[in-house]
Amino acid sequence: MGKEEKTSQLKYAQQHLANERTYLAWIRTSIAIIGIGLLMTSLHFSGNITPSASNAFEIMLGIITGFFFFGMVIIIIATTSYLSKKKQIENQSFYSSHMPIVFVSFILIAIAIIVIFCVLSQW
Numbered sequence: 001m002g003k004e005e006k007t008s009q010l011k012y013a014q015q016h017l018a019n020e021r022t023y024l025a026w027i028r029t030s031i032a033i034i035g036i037g038l039l040m041t042s043l044h045f046s047g048n049i050t051p052s053a054s055n056a057f058e059i060m061l062g063i064i065t066g067f068f069f070f071g072m073v074i075i076i077i078a079t080t081s082y083l084s085k086k087k088q089i090e091n092q093s094f095y096s097s098h099m100p101i102v103f104v105s106f107i108l109i110a111i112a113i114i115v116i117f118c119v120l121s122q123w
Contacts (some may be wrong), residue, residue, distance in 0.1 A: 014062025
């Protein structure tokens with residue numbers, strides 16, 4: 001590694017560190033989404049389950065699978081975005097990535113609606 005390459009890396013260290021912080025924020029979001037799915041399932045099954053709710057297990061299994069799948073999708077989006085931004089920083093170019101943000105925002109709104117529906121159905 002030459003002196004010129006070290007100087008170039010130090011020059012953009014702040015951008016690389018900001019990119020890493022953003023990546024970690026995406027990861028925290030995915031962990032939170034998976035945790036919400038687990039919490040919803042445990043809250044649902046902590047109450048009294050009546051025999052008339054025979055398909056409740058299948059519904060909650062579907063919800064937890066959906067939350068887990070979405071958490072994994074966020075990890076994939078975060079990783080590809082991180083690697084893309086890393087290349088952009090190294091090439092001294094920037095392209096705004098609005099599609100992952102729009103996708104995640106719509107899914108989070110859907111999750112909020114599902115959570116509210118599940119909480120209200122408990123009352």
